[in-house]
Amino acid sequence: MRAPLRPGTLTLRNAQVMDRAGVFVADHDVVVRDGVIESVAPAAGPVTGESLDLTGLWLMPGVVDCHAHLACFEEDTLRYLSMSTSRWALECAGSAARLLDQGVTFVRDPCGADAGVRDGIHAGLVPGPTTQVAVSALSQTGGHGDGHLPGVGLEASNGFLMHEYPGRPPYLADGVDDVRRAVRLIVRAGADWIKICTTGGLLSPGHDHPDVPEFDADEIEAIVREATRAGKPVMSHAYGGSGLTDAVTAGVRSIEHGARLSEEQAALMARRGTFLVPTLSVLHELVRLRDDGAVSESVAAKVSEVEPLIGEAVRVARAAGVPIALGTDLTEQVGNLAEIAYLHRAGLTPQEALLAATANGAELCGQSDVRGRLEPGLIGDAIVLAADPSDPEVFLERRNVVGVIQGGRVHRWSAEPERRTRP
Structure with a gap:
């Protein structure tokens, strides 16, 4: 059992994305389809459907x-x-x-x-x-x-x-x-x-x-x-x-x-x-x-x-x-x-x-096959940060978390509204 997954497609664009070693890789797009990550790849330009422009922001798996x-x-x-x-x-x-x-x-x-x-x-x-x-x-x-x-x-x-x-x-x-x-x-x-x-x-x-x-x-x-x-x-x-x-x-x-x-x-x-x-x-x-x-x-x-x-x-x-x-x-x-x-x-x-x-x-928690990393086939749970999480002190300030995505659905977004595009 799990929280509901969102139907449709969400593209998280131009992000600095955390890899499986805990290192952030710049300028990547993460595509989430029907709540599950479909691809993580170098940024590829304009997209269709709902998207978040994460230029200058950091993306990591949900905690x-x-x-x-x-x-x-x-x-x-x-x-x-x-x-x-x-x-x-x-x-x-x-x-x-x-x-x-x-x-x-x-x-x-x-x-x-x-x-x-x-x-x-x-x-x-x-x-x-x-x-x-x-x-x-x-x-x-x-x-x-x-x-x-x-x-x-x-x-x-x-x-x-x-x-x-x-x-x-x-x-x-x-x-x-x-x-x-x-x-x-x-x-x-x-x-x-x-x-x-x-x-x-x-x-x-x-x-x-x-x-x-x-x-x-x-x-x-x-x-x-x-x-x-x-x-x-x-x-x-x-x-x-x-x-x-x-x-x-x-x-x-x-x-x-x-x-x-x-x-x-x-x-x-x-x-x-x-x-x-x-x-x-x-x-x-x-x-x-x-x-x-x-x-x-x-x-x-x-x-x-x-x-x-x-x-x-x-x-x-x-x-x-x-x-x-x-x-x-x-x-x-x-x-x-x-x-x-x-x-x-x-x-x-x-x-x-x-x-x-x-x-x-x-x-x-027996969830490695469905969550915990930003990789294809795993559930699209992620958080967006306005400060570099490579310095863990940023987590002492709640305001540094500007976006929460759960199952491909944007649960919370407090960064600039113009970064978000809806179909």
Whole structure:
């Protein structure tokens, strides 16, 4: 399933086009027919049909965000708890539309949005990136995903991202039999991925910590085995320690965050082909929130412990040859494309950072044969920039993205109107 493709032809003229190595090649035309790239070739003069004149502009594939919560739209806990399910679904749709506006044309939601949100986007009911969902983040009782509020005796998911309604699959499970059943229920709910928490985290209540392993090895192996039987890959929230090692050994497809990644763990990930999604954006945002006094004392203490490590996992992973894909753990607070600049600051070359945001994310999400590069036969998802993306710092300014194309349709265009020609 995917967001709708646009019938007809769109020619993106005279662009500096990103190639499969992350290098920009000048004066090329990209022709998109019926939503799919038909050709990428040196500029050939006048064209017929709809076109965009991209002279002096840069064209790259649409960004793939492998870790963005569409349900992360509200900082007021009371509003989350009192929100109706219909309002929650519409808020998720709003998050999706704003992601697409930024230039994110594909998103993997690691928990929060459910299959209905995904299917509504793909049916064209609302604008948004092509979406994969994990529906629930599976955690042990008292683990990172447990948002239990003892004062009022309320059971809730961490962050209240997973709105409760009849039929919602579980987010807490304990023991091999229980986790196996939980995976089956999440699959039944239409999940594309299984998300598990194998260490504590930063935003979870004070009862857990990023250094603490969660789920034992038998439980993690049972989860991965059951997910594999159902044809679903597994992602693991893990900061480091034995929880990260157990997840990689069991066969998860990606590690989310990984701030305490060791050289030995990176070597294991490289051997297993496990991706790292380092989510630097949310770490920078949490430092800002801590400095503004906007988080609890327990969260602030954990953020202060992790702050010196921001970016270190990227350097360790790169040195070991671990594939790295972009993920933000945000939707719009600081701009999701800023992650490209953060990856570069952490040690990736500009080309590596651009590939982490495009081709690598497509590979992680099983989409390499349909997206992630500007090549014939792939879906025509692209963004247009007014500043040279060979300097990743340009992604810190949202205004530098002047055009978003999804499936051959111009979703947003803020460059000069005269550059656009319609039949």
